[in-house]
Amino acid sequence: MGDLSGRTALIxxxxxxxxxxxxxxxxxxxxxxxxxxxxADRAERVVEEIRAAGGExxxxxxxxxxxxxxxxxxxxxxxVDVLVNNAGIPLTGISMQKFVDEDxxxxxxxxxxxxxxxxxxxxxxxxxxxxxxxxxxxxxSSESARVGDKLIATYAASKGxxxxxxxxxxxxxxxxxxxxxxxxxxxQNNAGMDEASDxxxxxxxAYAVPRLGRAGDVAAAVAWLVSEDASWVTGQTIPVNGGYxxx
Ligand SMILES: NC(=O)c1ccc[n+]([C@@H]2O[C@H](COP(=O)([O-])OP(=O)(O)OC[C@H]3O[C@@H](n4cnc5c(N)ncnc54)[C@H](O)[C@@H]3O)[C@@H](O)[C@H]2O)c1
Numbered sequence: 001m002g003d004l005s006g007r008t009a010l011i012x013x014x015x016x017x018x019x020x021x022x023x024x025x026x027x028x029x030x031x032x033x034x035x036x037x038x039x040a041d042r043a044e045r046v047v048e049e050i051r052a053a054g055g056e057x058x059x060x061x062x063x064x065x066x067x068x069x070x071x072x073x074x075x076x077x078x079x080v081d082v083l084v085n086n087a088g089i090p091l092t093g094i095s096m097q098k099f100v101d102e103d104x105x106x107x108x109x110x111x112x113x114x115x116x117x118x119x120x121x122x123x124x125x126x127x128x129x130x131x132x133x134x135x136x137x138x139x140x141s142s143e144s145a146r147v148g149d150k151l152i153a154t155y156a157a158s159k160g161x162x163x164x165x166x167x168x169x170x171x172x173x174x175x176x177x178x179x180x181x182x183x184x185x186x187x188q189n190n191a192g193m194d195e196a197s198d199x200x201x202x203x204x205x206a207y208a209v210p211r212l213g214r215a216g217d218v219a220a221a222v223a224w225l226v227s228e229d230a231s232w233v234t235g236q237t238i239p240v241n242g243g244y245x246x247x
Pocket of ligand 1: 012013014015016017018019036037038039042062063064065085086087088089090091113140141142143185186187188189190191
């Protein structure tokens with residue numbers, strides 16, 4: 001049994017990649033995991049994998065941008081002890097272009113997912129954590145928000161909201177046994193970039209550890225943040241970035 005026995009953990013956007021691996025790792029540590037995704041088939045597949053490995057999991061199908069849907073789906077799952085706000089890349093993906101070339105019609109998708117997503121999910125899950133006197137909220141952000149990055153300005157701007165929310169809530173709920181933090185990620189190996197390509201090799205020159213991130217890197221950091229070992233860590237934005245930026 002892991003250190004999360006008796007706890008529940010709800011991970012948004014957990015139908016694949018980082019969220020799915022985080023769900024697997026928290027389930028392996030004993031949590032009953034809520035696998036949220038807007039696409040039911042993805043959530044159900046991850047739930048089946050976790051159950052096949054001996055863990056406990058339930059699908060929590062909802063669009064995190066829709067407060068009514070989140071309220072209903074989280075309510076069916078039950079009390080949430082650990083919330084990981086991970087859903088963050090629109091189903092349409094991210095196209096790289098100069099800010100002034102962006103179509104403003106595309107901005108809303110980023111604001112809805114990366115600002116309203118964490119707002120909605122945290123708004124629904126946090127009161128129960130405070131009432132029960134224990135909780136963990138972790139929002140997955142991006143180095144593009146923390147240190148800036150060209151050609152993805154709107155994505156970066158929207159990813160800045162999560163850490164700001166976590167910092168402020170940390171100060172509101174720290175006395176209730178609830179911690180709120182963010183992980184700030186550099187590029188992952190699922191971002192559609194071939195690690196042997198010229199583009200990747202050029203990018204990796206900026207990384208002290210010369211490889212792209214892996215879902216396991218993020219899941220391990222989440223597992224530490226939700227453990228008792230990290231009970232004095234709150235309000236932080238922690239880079240998980242291969243040394244891409246060092247302060
Ligand atoms: N991949 C990277 O290189 C990278 C870099 C920095 C930060 N991040 C952040 O890490 C997180 C996870 O990234 P990923 O690469 O695993 O994403 P992904 O796109 O591979 O998976 C995200 C999942 O979220 C689901 N989803 C999308 N919109 C949703 C919604 N409205 N409601 C519920 N679920 C929804 C998708 O169906 C998908 O299964 C995101 O917050 C992202 O911004 C990723």
